Ligand SMILES: NC(=O)C1=CN([C@@H]2O[C@H](COP(=O)(O)OP(=O)(O)OC[C@H]3O[C@@H](n4cnc5c(N)ncnc54)[C@H](O)[C@@H]3O)[C@@H](O)[C@H]2O)C=CC1
């Protein structure tokens with residue numbers, strides 16, 4: 108019997124919203140209230156009334172049907188704001204482009220929550236974007252600056268919480284999608300960690316969802332080491348014309364390079380954030396021992412949005428500069444960046460634009476443009492340039 112009092116509003120009903128957050132909260136008795144801007148698709152989801160989540164592990168696969176949800180009207184934001192006013196738990200499972208409008212809607216709802224006397228609201232930022240809580244806090248404060256009561260409520264009653272989503276979510280294989288276009292496949296055995304420090308009120312009891320300490324340090328560690336390694340695997344795998352991450356994981360050269368890059372970034376993170384030796388070892392073991400030979404995770408998904416991924420604050424340049432700050436040479440991280448400039452998928456416009464730019468203006472200009480490196484970052488630039496030439500050469504040998 109589901110407890111109808113427990114509800115979570117999910118903004119962004121994609122792989123993570125539906126597949127990871129949605130299915131875990133559903134299994135713990137929560138009703139899902141779903142909002143997404145894809146109007147037609149959401150209409151179909153509402154009509155279908157259920158969807159499949161497949162969790163793929165090494166030994167077994169789990170399948171569950173999620174059927175306790177409501178889909179909100181997205182023709183305008185009226186219903187969304189109404190629901191943020193009454194539901195106390197909101198999960199944002201979107202990319203950065205959606206942050207501004209979500210902050211606007213949360214701000215409107217906060218004004219109303221004051222008048223209806225609602226207590227705590229927690230906003231779970233289920234994103235890999237760095238600095239998301241800071242952005243939300245600043246944006247909402249700015250929106251409420253003229254309303255002292257709402258601003259006060261925001262400071263005292265609203266938790267803006269980073270969430271570490273340590274579970275890949277991807278569209279299911281074709282066979283499953285043919286039967287259910289909303290099916291999502293995830294990795295069995297991942298985790299979801301919610302920032303404990305900023306959470307207000309009673310913490311949700313949901314299996315596989317835990318509280319985490321030092322969430323800010325943890326999200327940097329996750330993105331700079333785990334997500335970096337994953338993306339570098341995809342960039343290098345594409346150069347060898349593999350299709351899935353599991354294929355790249357069998358390639359000794361790729362494995363060597365991404366593991367070395369992981370250790371460089373991990374060492375920099377350690378010097379920056381000073382995790383305990385147990386926290387450190389658990390993390391290294393957790394990332395290096397992930398086994399997902401059964402998960403058909405396409406390179407095209409993992410490498411998607413290469414412009415964002417190669418940008419200054421993101422998962423390659425970020426740790427590489429952190430390495431330099433801590434006197435570590437980011438040799439392999441620079442190789443990861445170089446393979447990013449070689450990454451081309453004819454269905455991925457960003458990758459086409461980047462590689463065309465390299466072709467026309469040269470790698471040096473491309474590094475400046477996409478990585479945003481400055482004069483003083485000459486060492487990283489030089490490393491990327493040299494790795495790029497070598498990567499291009501290695502790729503040319505494959506054709507022979
Ligand atoms: N897929 C994965 O394995 C993981 C993803 N993440 C993070 O989770 C977030 C979501 O990723 P995915 O679910 O994979 O992406 P996705 O593309 O499958 O889902 C995002 C959804 O957000 C919707 N959306 C866009 N703008 C919106 C708006 N203004 N309001 C409401 N909905 C909006 C889109 O229509 C889409 O359905 C990203 O920040 C990603 O970095 C984190 C860990 C794992």
Ligand SMILES: O=P(O)(O)OC[C@H]1O[C@](O)(CO)[C@@H](O)[C@@H]1O
Nearest residue numbers: 235272273274275276334337409
């Ligand atoms: O597109 P982004 O921001 O890399 O987010 C998705 C990534 O997050 C991960 O699940 C790891 O957190 C990867 O599997 C996936 O590629």
